[in-house]
Amino acid sequence: MSTTSNNTSAIASAASTDELAVQMIDVNKWYGEFHVLRDINLEVFRGERIVICGPSGSGKSTLIRCINRLEEHQAGRIIVNGTELTEDVKKIEEIRREVGMVFQHFNLFPHLTVLENCTLAPIWVRRMPKKEAEEIAMHFLEKVHIPEQAHKYPGQLSGGQQQRVAIARSLCMQPQIMLFDEPTSALDPEMIKEVLEVMVELAETGMTMLVVTHEMGFARQVADRVIFMDQGQIVEMNTPEEFFTNPQSERTKLFLSQILH
Amino acid sequence: MPATTKKLPWQPFHRNDMLPPKPPPPATTGVLGWLRRNLFSNWWNTLLTLLGLWFIWVVASSLIEFALIKAVWTGEDRNACLPKDGVEVGACWAYVNAKFNQFMDGFYPADQEWRYLTVYAVGIALLVPLLIPKVPWKGLNALLLFGAYPVLAYLLLYGAPSLGLPIVETTQWGGLLLTLVIASVGIVISLPLGIVFALGRRSQLPVIRFLSIAFIEFWRGVPLITVLFMSSVMLPLFLPEDVTLDKVVRPLVGVALFAAAYMAEVVRGGLQAIPKGQYEAAQALGLTYWQMMGLIILPQALKLVIPGIVNTFIGLFKDTSLVSIIGLFDLLGIVQTSLADAKWSTPTTAPTAYLFLALVYFFFCYGMSRYSLFMERHLHTGHKR
Amino acid sequence: MSTTTLRMQETSAEHAARTRRFWLVMALGALSFLLFFLAASSFYYKSPTGMFADLAGWLAAIGAALVNFQGGFLVWLGRLVTAVVNIAPMFSLIFFIGMGYRLWRWVQEEHPRPASANPLFDRHFRGIFSELVVFTALAAFIWWIVGNTVDNLHRLGKPPGFDFLGATAGFGINQVLFLEYAETSSYGKAILVGLINTIVLSLAGIVLATVLGFIIGIMRLSSNWVIARIAEAYVEFFRNVPLLLQIFIWYNAVLKPLPGPRQSLVVADAVFINNRGVYSPKPIFTDAWWIVVAAFVIGIVASWFIARWAHRRQMQTGQPFPVLRTALLLIFGLPLLAYGLVSLFAGPPVSFDYPELRGFNYQGGMRIIPEFIAMLMALSIYTAAFIAEIVRAGIQAVPHGQTEAALALGLTRGQKMRLVVVPQALRVIIPPLTSQYLNLTKNSSLAVAIAYPDLVAVGGIVLNQSGRELEIIALWMLIYLSLSLATSAFMNWYNAKMKLVER
Ligand SMILES: Nc1ncnc2c1ncn2[C@@H]1O[C@H](COP(=O)(O)OP(=O)(O)O)[C@@H](O)[C@H]1O
């Protein structure tokens, strides 16, 4: 199997832009001399759930952080929601409003209560009345099953609860795309389950999701596509069934054998 | 699964041949990339850079002009440093040169200078190996430095007629010598005293805790200058009629107690940062209180607060300059006094003297702070926090 | 409680042990009491019983001092200090009795665990005993010092007391603010003038150091390399050169070489800078001035209400309101408007007394003495270096993840700073910042070196003239100490409050 299909063929088949949530064309990025993203081409359709996996240091985080400009790419184009990411600060803010992100280490604001964490951005960014913002926040806190913790501080919650608050906080901005960067890898096993449950429920609502994770069960259950990355490039991309049962590249096989043993 | 039922809008993809890394675009790395990122990333940054460079240029050029280009290096008296033909001159180094001996040792007899120079030499010979982590024999070294060296220094500096060393009264000590004596004695006394009070403040015994708190808060609550006034004026009152204290020893007591209180707070910070588990483990091993503190807790706590300890040392070193207010001729005091000398009175004498002083003090203080940074890094390797 | 059950189960052997312990403690206690009295009395009174005779004398003296209260705050304060100093040994006696009581309670009360039959091996007993030893030693030491001091002072013919504060000072002070002071005023008044000068200098220094420190601290974090290095050089240089030297530099190398009054540097034809200080026009207000002041106050109050209203409206409807611009307009616009109107109808509400060169110096106007300027510059520039480090550390203490999360939510950079970074950084910044303020206040005492008339400098003159070392130094320390303790009390309160909010 040495046929190296050209990744650009995916571009050729591109649908009209309003079907596309994210479009990455020949994206390259370097940290100093280190080539961390190499010729990335990726199209994410609306409502699609994509799981990205790969060994540590392969550039997964960098890839999704480029989508909301937490990292800057140096070559190629990234188009999110029909808006291209450039130096334009207004456009970056506009895109960030529509793209939610959940971090490995939650990054909740420790000086604000759970409810205030959730209402901060709706009030200041969406200019929403406080009451309305709080109603929405309570709605999403119920969705993540912790409305009763609304008036506590993040420091008083367990890891799993904090991560669910972080998900609710992002959802309160009612984003069109959600990015997850290893949302469960800082959690104990029993907490992983409660966070994954919430993510599965979110997937069922039809949210566009890009998830960096090593939870293969989650990938099997909800993903439309699985992407395997190594050395800053997309090595393999396929449906979960194919990806897990019939991996094509040697690197993917090796990785899967290590992770599924 | 929806993906399996309908036709995929994307093509499955894989690659076996990996893309090799490519060099980054030229403008993002190397000197050029660095310049662009750090100095000229946008117009605002460019403006700041230019303003900053202009500022540096103005400061540096006027400093160099004053201290080097227009400076007067040699001369016998003020005439050398007066404006010539209406042209202003820069730093009057001739004056520093003429007074240099005095700046270094005050009124220490010229034929006895070898004595304090020997003290310096032995001190450096003992201190440097102690400061370099790699050099072995730390225990013996410390024993020599803190046990034998003070005796030697005392005998050499003050004198011992029985050994053929004529006595040099402390009133004759001055300049950098006096500054160093006060600073090092202060440092050597304040650290152990500070540790004792830090332990006292964390003691389970209420009376001891209360007394430690009172001591620490008292010294930290008053300005050093009042402490110095107290030690120079009131210490004699505190003692019985027939006991007199040396004029140099008095402020030393004040400085040492004052620094000890600050040191105690620094050490307390370190003690608080040691997890409770360490105490419990030590107790579980059956160690007594002093064994636990000496072997387990203090070594870790002191390591943690090295920057704070060195900062206190630096503060103490700078604070020695205050003894000039109560009439001692330390480095600052003697330079300030020499400014009154009509023989060298020129418009640039004072700026020159202060530049010289600033350089000397900066040398010592900055050296200490660099060393503490180095130690911090050295100790942090293999140390997770 | 478990103690009662333990007590009920006490065996006769344990009872015997307890009795033995009791007597041992009593014996040791009595012995140390005895030692204490003997030591103290023989040091101070040269006789073991003299103490009690004097106790009555002290009490009478305190009573007299309090009854004799005749005006003059400092005189009164001084009496209080005398009283406290005099009764310090009394306090130690009370404390000593308290210790005895603790020991006795220890013997009476049960411990949850059986104590060793030999008290010397009991942890509690050892603790109390070592406290007793330390305390006895210390009390004896203090007693000895107080005794020596009293002896020495009597020998020198100046028994301690603060009545001298009422005597005529006889010296002038070149900066008198808020008070009327003349050479005929009392020592107490002179010290009060010094205290006010200390406070004014410290407050001005704190404001300037804070502004400068925050600017430098933020510059150190700048992504612009040149700016960051300049800030770093500033911090390293000014932190590592003694403050006293910096004061001398400002005073002797910067301000002294300024030209004399005749060649003053002139700013805007009204401000004259020379080696005698800065002379500026002195405003003289007419009666109508209050209207302008009122307009200013109204502007501030209105801005405050508008800010509150705008916040509430935004919370209710989401509509933002340009609060800052409106407030600036109100606070500066209203007084200007008032000024204009008053000038129109009643003539200008303020006129200026301009300094004029008469003979060799300027007369009239307002003069800021060079000593003040030198102190202010040195203090604020020196302290700003430390504040800059505190600010930098505080902002860096906010994890980068917080910034990322804020940006990912779509907050602007300004909102990120205001809503997420600054509130968290302030918790880290405020405690050390307060201690820097305290340091600045204490360091203002270096004014004595260039004769800026602060508390220590004026006190020093009084000390030299009256020869009252003990009293003046006690006064200095008392004033600075109360300032420091009040500040630490505030800090403890602040820390406790902030901790509570977070957890
Ligand atoms: N800010 C940075 N500066 C330099 N190198 C970085 C930085 N962030 C990440 N890297 C490097 O880039 C590579 C990819 O990082 P990352 O995207 O975090 O990998 P992953 O998330 O797949 O583990 C790693 O080798 C990492 O060391």
Ligand SMILES: [Mg+2]
């Ligand atoms: Mg990662």
